[in-house]
Amino acid sequence: xxxxxxxxxxxxxxxxxxxxxxxxxxxxxxxxxxxxxxxxxxxxxxxxxxxxxxxxxxxxxxxxxxxxxxxxxxxxxxxxxxxxxxxxxxxxxxxxxxxxxxxxxxxxxxxxxxxxxxxxxxxxxxxxxxxxxxxxxxxxxxxxxxxxxxxxxxxxxxxxxxxx
Amino acid sequence: xxxxxxxxxxxxxxxxxxxxxxxxxxxxxxxxxxxxxxxxxxxxxxxxxxxxxxxxxxxxxxxxxxxxxxxxxxxxxxxxxxxxxxxxxxxxxxxxxxxxxxxxxxxxxxxxxxxxxxxxxxxxxxxxxxxxxxxxxxxxxxxxxxxxxxxxxxxxxxxxxxxxxxxxxxxxxxxxxxxxxxxxxxxxxxxxxxxxxxxxxxxxxxxxxxxxxxxxxxxxxxxxxxxxxxxxxxxxxxxxxxxxxxxxxxxxxxxxxxxxxxxxxxxxxxxxxxxxxxxxxxxxxxxxxxxxxxxxxxxxxxxxxxxxxxxxxxxxxxxxxxxxxxxxxxxxxxxxxxxxxxxxxxxxxxxxxxxxxxxxxxxxxxxxxxxxxxxxxxxxxxxxxxxxxxxxxxxxxxxxxxxxxxxxxxxxxxxxxxxxxxxxxxxxxxxxxxxxxxxxxxxxxxxxxxxxxx
Numbered sequence: 129x130x131x132x133x134x135x136x137x138x139x140x141x142x143x144x145x146x147x148x149x150x151x152x153x154x155x156x157x158x159x160x161x162x163x164x165x166x167x168x169x170x171x172x173x174x175x176x177x178x179x180x181x182x183x184x185x186x187x188x189x190x191x192x193x194x195x196x197x198x199x200x201x202x203x204x205x206x207x208x209x210x211x212x213x214x215x216x217x218x219x220x221x222x223x224x225x226x227x228x229x230x231x232x233x234x235x236x237x238x239x240x241x242x243x244x245x246x247x248x249x250x251x252x253x254x255x256x257x258x259x260x261x262x263x264x265x266x267x268x269x270x271x272x273x274x275x276x277x278x279x280x281x282x283x284x285x286x287x288x289x290x291x292x
Numbered sequence: 293x294x295x296x297x298x299x300x301x302x303x304x305x306x307x308x309x310x311x312x313x314x315x316x317x318x319x320x321x322x323x324x325x326x327x328x329x330x331x332x333x334x335x336x337x338x339x340x341x342x343x344x345x346x347x348x349x350x351x352x353x354x355x356x357x358x359x360x361x362x363x364x365x366x367x368x369x370x371x372x373x374x375x376x377x378x379x380x381x382x383x384x385x386x387x388x389x390x391x392x393x394x395x396x397x398x399x400x401x402x403x404x405x406x407x408x409x410x411x412x413x414x415x416x417x418x419x420x421x422x423x424x425x426x427x428x429x430x431x432x433x434x435x436x437x438x439x440x441x442x443x444x445x446x447x448x449x450x451x452x453x454x455x456x457x458x459x460x461x462x463x464x465x466x467x468x469x470x471x472x473x474x475x476x477x478x479x480x481x482x483x484x485x486x487x488x489x490x491x492x493x494x495x496x497x498x499x500x501x502x503x504x505x506x507x508x509x510x511x512x513x514x515x516x517x518x519x520x521x522x523x524x525x526x527x528x529x530x531x532x533x534x535x536x537x538x539x540x541x542x543x544x545x546x547x548x549x550x551x552x553x554x555x556x557x558x559x560x561x562x563x564x565x566x567x568x569x570x571x572x573x574x575x576x577x578x579x580x581x582x583x584x585x586x587x588x589x590x591x592x593x594x595x596x597x598x599x600x601x602x603x604x605x606x607x608x609x610x611x612x613x614x615x616x617x618x619x620x621x622x623x624x625x626x627x628x629x630x631x632x633x634x635x636x637x638x639x640x641x642x643x644x645x646x647x648x649x650x651x652x653x654x655x656x657x658x659x660x661x662x663x664x665x666x667x668x669x670x671x672x673x674x675x676x677x678x679x680x681x682x683x684x685x686x687x688x689x690x691x692x693x694x695x696x697x698x699x700x701x702x703x704x705x706x707x708x709x710x711x712x713x714x715x716x717x718x719x720x721x722x723x724x725x726x727x728x729x730x731x732x733x734x735x736x737x738x739x740x741x742x743x744x745x746x
Contacts, residue, residue, distance in 0.1 A: 234570065
């Protein structure tokens, strides 16, 4: 398990993670500063950013002191120079999920944050262009939310031909 | 007379308004400068490195320039050079590109949402359709994530078969890239050659997996079927032919003055810019960063085979071409080692909770029948947890983030598509270039729209 970077904000919980060195769980306030600290610690690439809607599966394994919320933003950082990976999981809230945008630290998160906004409705403060990216502009709702009604095309069974 | 002119003007204005309303993507598109946020403006001109703050150098984004001097045009989504349904909006000053914004989503089919309703065993039929030029990589990325959560250990033969197929797929994918890149530059003969050689590999895939594309061959716990009889000869023929033909393409393209003129020094990107944007794969390697997950974070048995990581120097179009061309040769080196060293044994894990029993056992054994029935009606349960695994696809880091709630379906399945992220480098590469170079920029980024939009 790798230690937190020296400039990390206090009170960030950590845990071992599968296929990754460590997962850390900052509060939404500490999130941006923690990612910036990892950036200064040599994590040059933000490999991935996505959101998860935990509606219907609240009992996930979190370290002590981290209150589970419905939405979570998961960031996977990568250090090319030291060949390490680290995962940052931030609890984004229940009703109106909102976290800071990483655009200023990693410009490459622009499209990923737009995708998380589009499909899950997570708001990113400080994002320059928070518009839909995959769905049409006038789409209603956020399809990857667990309470989003999946549209179905009803199957039209032809009536069985009657007796002649 | 003036009435007539006035009427015509009104009619034209109405028509323009109607067309705009019909084709506009609203705020998703490229807007006029006065309607664009300064940070967004910076992104559209490709100003990436700004330290940690958000302060932009106003000179960087030409805030002084008025909208009257420039023109916003639309390229795509149905333009032959955009490799699918990529739509680029360009702001032009004469023939020079000032700002670029890719507008995507035309091929969005909700695969991540679909993935949540499919069982783990069905999932690879879904992900294989994302990057349709390297379906094996998608299946591999997904299955690696599932197996990490399950904690199963693969038999050696399954590992080596996966490696063989993944490398064959990389060759096929790079050949299509060579072909389409040639076509974008007007070299239609390259187009024919690239697709011709790819067909050799697809024929072998058909023999092995039953399908030319969208194989669903790599499945959680191993692969769907063992390699066919005589596969060594088939693969050796493929290797010999393609290696020989690769030298011919080298002769055909590398030294050709027109080709070099269109490629050399066009659309350069630096290593810092590429990493800040999250760009991986051949684009990152062309800037001189030797980052290849097969070497730097080995998976399968890549730490046991001998190959070189190809890097470029300048990060321009030509380097990206050279990296991909030479990666074909390196992949063939790996394939030859797979042929020589293919271990014997099972091609899938012999765990009855994950792998269905062989067909013949079902007739004899009640337990086998029950296992078979349970696996195909309920699927297998995966322990609660979350995992992010990454593999090196022909286009870069293909990651799969999987959350399991202990049931037979993934709770959340997210694929980190390399093309989706790499596409963000387009505004930077376009900046200051000409419209004719835009075609080569798109081509050298090699976006696969099925993967971008998922």
